[in-house]
Amino acid sequence: MSVKPEGSPKPAVRSRLTFSEQMRHFPWWAVIMIAGLAIAFVAMMGNPQYREALNFIVRPPTSTEMAFGIEVRNGLMMTLVTTIVAYLIALIFGLLLGVMRVSKNPILFHASTLYVELMRGVPMLVLIIWIGFVVVPFLRLQAGDAFPLTNVQGAILGLGFGYAAYLAEVYRSGIESISHGQMEAARSLGMGYVQSMRYVILPQAIRRVVPPLANDLVALLKDSALVSVVAVPEILQMARLYVSRTFRAFEGYNSAAFLYLVLTLAFIIVVRLIERRWRSNA
Amino acid sequence: MPDPIIRVVELHKHFGRVSALNGVNLEVQQGQVVVIIGPSGSGKSTLLRCINHLEKPTHGHVFIEGVDLEAKSTNINKMRTEIGMVFQQFNLFPHLTVLNNITLAQKVVRKRGKEEREQVARQLLERVGIPEKADAYPGQLSGGQQQRVAIARALAMNPKIMLFDEPTSALDPEMITEVLDVMQDLAQTGMTMVCVTHEMGFAKAAANRIIFMDQGLIVEDTTPTDLYENPQHERTRLFLSKILH
Ligand SMILES: Nc1ncnc2c1ncn2[C@@H]1O[C@H](COP(=O)(O)OP(=O)(O)OP(=O)(O)O)[C@@H](O)[C@H]1O
Numbered sequence: 097m098s099v100k101p102e103g104s105p106k107p108a109v110r111s112r113l114t115f116s117e118q119m120r121h122f123p124w125w126a127v128i129m130i131a132g133l134a135i136a137f138v139a140m141m142g143n144p145q146y147r148e149a150l151n152f153i154v155r156p157p158t159s160t161e162m163a164f165g166i167e168v169r170n171g172l173m174m175t176l177v178t179t180i181v182a183y184l185i186a187l188i189f190g191l192l193l194g195v196m197r198v199s200k201n202p203i204l205f206h207a208s209t210l211y212v213e214l215m216r217g218v219p220m221l222v223l224i225i226w227i228g229f230v231v232v233p234f235l236r237l238q239a240g241d242a243f244p245l246t247n248v249q250g251a252i253l254g255l256g257f258g259y260a261a262y263l264a265e266v267y268r269s270g271i272e273s274i275s276h277g278q279m280e281a282a283r284s285l286g287m288g289y290v291q292s293m294r295y296v297i298l299p300q301a302i303r304r305v306v307p308p309l310a311n312d313l314v315a316l317l318k319d320s321a322l323v324s325v326v327a328v329p330e331i332l333q334m335a336r337l338y339v340s341r342t343f344r345a346f347e348g349y350n351s352a353a354f355l356y357l358v359l360t361l362a363f364i365i366v367v368r369l370i371e372r373r374w375r376s377n378a
Numbered sequence: 379m380p381d382p383i384i385r386v387v388e389l390h391k392h393f394g395r396v397s398a399l400n401g402v403n404l405e406v407q408q409g410q411v412v413v414i415i416g417p418s419g420s421g422k423s424t425l426l427r428c429i430n431h432l433e434k435p436t437h438g439h440v441f442i443e444g445v446d447l448e449a450k451s452t453n454i455n456k457m458r459t460e461i462g463m464v465f466q467q468f469n470l471f472p473h474l475t476v477l478n479n480i481t482l483a484q485k486v487v488r489k490r491g492k493e494e495r496e497q498v499a500r501q502l503l504e505r506v507g508i509p510e511k512a513d514a515y516p517g518q519l520s521g522g523q524q525q526r527v528a529i530a531r532a533l534a535m536n537p538k539i540m541l542f543d544e545p546t547s548a549l550d551p552e553m554i555t556e557v558l559d560v561m562q563d564l565a566q567t568g569m570t571m572v573c574v575t576h577e578m579g580f581a582k583a584a585a586n587r588i589i590f591m592d593q594g595l596i597v598e599d600t601t602p603t604d605l606y607e608n609p610q611h612e613r614t615r616l617f618l619s620k621i622l623h
Pocket residue numbers: 393396397398416417418419420421422423424425
């Protein structure tokens with residue numbers, strides 16, 4: 097029997113991986129992207145025109161905008177508020193739709209299916225334009241000054257209720273992935289359909305769809321640029337404004353692209369962490 | 379004879395073109411332990427699932443303590459609390475601990491307080507022989523342990539009837555007896571039980587009645603000893619020779 101010398105360190109399990117496997121697992125893409133963004137940032141800060149463009153988006157000279165009781169001070173913040181509020185709407189309303197989509201009740205099923213197919217049948221951009229230039233002005237005409245919805249709020253609601261249709265399908269597939277025996281076991285104990293959904297099916301289904309739901313948060317962040325079309329002063333809109341004032345398209349749009357990349361990277365990292373946590377729990 | 383606790387009248391069940399039950403009549407008295415056997419596809423599960431209305435009959439009626447499950451005025455959820463069901467695949471709730479598997483329906487259906495329902499759950503876990511698993515998750519248990527939890531979960535509603543659909547078919551051989559022992563104990567307490575099982579040892583030891591089904595009909599309805607020693611029908615004889623080797 098071979099005796100290991102005293103105090104020799106135990107080989108860690110990780111070191112069993114070959115060098116190329118280690119290289120494969122390390123998130124090189126993120127390192128390169130972060131490094132690239134950092135270099136871009138330093139370069140931009142050294143250039144007064146880029147500094148001006150970034151400043152215009154991140155720290156605007158003038159007004160603030162109220163959206164759902166939140167005081168939005170600049171384009172960056174408007175993008176974040178748009179994304180998060182729309183996502184919360186989509187999460188909640190999408191869940192309701194997803195549950196209706198698996199319902200045996202014909203009214204609930206067909207109403208939700210109609211909604212989902214309508215929303216998914218219209219490009220998000222068209223939907224936002226339609227809400228911004230048709231629905232909100234029409235309602236405002238009807239209700240007069242009492243109408244509580246600003247353009248910005250209308251656009252955010254449109255994005256949220258549009259995304260709800262996509263999330264509904266994610267929830268639905270999650271619910272359908274739970275074995276039929278779960279519902280039967282709950283019902284056999286005397287629990288009603290709604291109780292069984294709430295306590296047995298949904299907790300399992302939602303756990304299963306956390307990764308795709310998180311991915312849709314990143315997708316929504318990028319789609320939030322669409323609300324610029326109805327002049328919501330978010331990152332892209334502020335960049336357009338800057339370009340139209342200064343005619344410096346390069347600096348304006350490069351700055352917008354830079355900011356979106358920073359945001360999506362941050363979101364993706366958070367999403368990956370959530371996924372990893374989830375996989376190790378499951 | 380007193381009114382039967384389960385009365386099945388002219389029960390038919392069709393799935394599209396497939397007919398699973400073709401006019402089943404059955405009465406089960408309070409405290410009886412009935413074993414149902416029969417070839418695959420003969421309608422055993424369908425009959426059991428009609429008794430607690432997981433399947434809606436195409437024709438015919440099921441009466442539980444005289445209440446017609448088909449009647450519009452019947453509160454089916456309330457009726458189901460009187461009928462426990464144990465499934466072949468256990469169907470435990472994987473996201474809940476063993477304790478919460480047993481307390482969930484007590485909470486949302488029976489509206490029992492936390493202390494009471496946990497006490498009930500722990501007593502039942504004691505009874506099925508795994509009190510130490512209260513805080514484990516179903517995925518951490520063996521098949522036999524999971525099935526015993528499933529039995530405890532059903533018993534927690536204080537049902538008057540227990541239905542078992544091949545409770546040991548998904549188990550490794552060495553775990554079958556631990557589940558059958560629990561069922562046998564339950565039979566001794568006077569529980570009304572309807573069990574689809576081909577465990578003949580259990581049928582002989584615990585059942586006072588055995589039913590042979592074939593092609594959606596009850597072919598033979600007798601006592602276990604009679605069935606083995608003196609089967610009335612050729613079909614029964616053939617089937618028994620297959621399962622008894
Ligand atoms: N949900 C369903 N949809 C369609 N056909 C079904 C359904 N459930 C059962 N059947 C059919 O009904 C017949 C009776 O099935 P059942 O499950 O009651 O048989 P069983 O006696 O329990 O058989 P096994 O021993 O295989 O469990 C079979 O032909 C089966 O294919």
